[in-house]
Amino acid sequence: MNLLVIADPLDHFKIYKDTTFAMMREAARRGHQLTACEPRDIRWQSGQPVMATVRDITLTGDSANWYSASEPRAVALRDVDAVLMRKDPPFDAEFIYCTHLLSQAEREGARVINRPASLREHPEKLAVMEFPQFIGPTLVTRSADDVRAFHAEHQDIICKPLDGMGGMGIFRVKADGLNLGSIIETLNHHGAVTLMVQKFLPEIVEGDKRVLIIDGEPVPFCLARIPQGSEVRGNLAAGGKGVAQPLTDTDRATARAIGQVLAPRGLLLIGLDIIGTKVTEINVTSPTAFQEITQQTGCDVAALFIDALERRVAEPAPGAIRGLG
Template identity: 60%
Template sequence: MRLLVIADPPEDFKIHKDSTYAMLREAARRGWALWLCEAADLRVSQGVVAAQARPFGFTDTQEYRRWFELGTPADMALRDFDAVLMRTDPPFDQQYLYATHLLTLAQWQGARVFNPGQALRDFNEKLAILRFPEFIAPTTVTQRAADLRAFLAEHGDIILKPLDGMGGRGIFRLTRHDPNIGAIIETLTDNGQRTVMAQRYIPAISEGDKRVLLIDGVPVDWCLARIPQPGETRGNLAAGGTGRAQPLSARDREIAAALGPQLAQAGLLLVGLDVIGDFVTEINVTSPTCFQEITQQSGIDVAALFIDALARRIAA
């Protein structure tokens, strides 16, 4: 099996928790031939989508920057691999958008891409929740300060977030009595030039922002509840949250049962739902994480489940 993984530079991987690292480890354990490239290595040559890809292998050390080895780069068509994994981290900026278009073209040429370029474009990680209104807290999307002020006046305690961030960056909690309402709204909307999302604050964040992983529409039986630090609103691990693996609740399973088949039908092999209390707050499709944390605390081999699903998709 020949697998190309489009990812950020491997020297930047935090291998003790990186999910792409876990995927690569499991694929290597099965004897798959692994290749690596970055999104910047994608190109079109004579009408064919190709990449300057390098053979990838593991070394016998876990030392920083020495745990992997890369071979000589070669210009290879994406359709010549058995599968292509898109694992480049957000933000979903203009360059990322261009990469998704190249991935779509590659699919037309016969490549098997996961998650597919079209699905990555269709499912903005913040806006995608609006497809499932019965599972979300009160939400508004706008670039107008007056709309945000009205939403704040109605709900009293809200979360503001940019539409292209990750790891909790740029997220603000705002109450009616905050002295910085105007400054925060002006900053996030770039004085009315940028669209943002506002959601009613969910007090259950104190119990964790749960990452529920869906693999080909089926939920992993345990999730990772990311608990905010004292005095912090954000549970994201990148913002200092503590990860606690736990079995899915009945509500988690209800959400997964409703969303999973639709997301899989859209071609999304791997999705990370963010669930706070009873509500879905984000649908992560670009580079969902938390494999290693769930595996280490639950004993569920998430990477093996994912590679099993990938192998089934390839065979199909």
């Protein structure tokens, strides 16, 4: 299999914990050919198929210089076996434009994972709203008055931007409402930007659990990201401690129910964030935690994912339009 990985610059990877690296390592172990590019390397010229300037990647086994790369070359995305879209958020305009190019590549016959149309349709904060039975009280709005009313009702709330990652821009407002006005202005830019507000879940002290779903089925273990000290955020990027643990029966049932809805939409890999029993986010752009779970439990998550990817590649290719290239 020729696997093209679209990701952030490889030189920025922290390979001791990076999930995309774990995917690449497992694919290389099985003898698959790796190529890589960044979203900025993709182009579409009229009358031609969607192309990318890529480099062939060889893993060296050296943690300091973990890969070697060929000279850049141009390929049509339809000519590789699978395109793995692993660009980290933010979910901004450039990300959206990239998914449009990838959708065109799909129409030409490329197999893109996760499916670009589904990436567009499932922004990670908003996607939870499709499943009200699994979430706590949640509000999406630009209105400061709406946020104040939600706070008055629930007293202890979390405010966050829709395009954040790694715990960025998350604020807790307790019953006293201290700094609520300033927080709203910071996040909604005086009504110009939409934000999300959720009832605070005290179960966060036990961890913000990352539950992975591969091809509709939950991975048996999750990673509980436990806030440290006075921090309210469990995100590893915000200093949380990651502790792998078996799924509870409730988390497994929730993950399977959501996975069975979303996997048929072309979302091969999903990462739920669950606090207590409530889903707070559905991550589809570049879900992480493969290495932490594998290192602590022995469950080889990367192998489970590459198994699913190989099955997907073995399926009939999507229909291609004619007359390009």
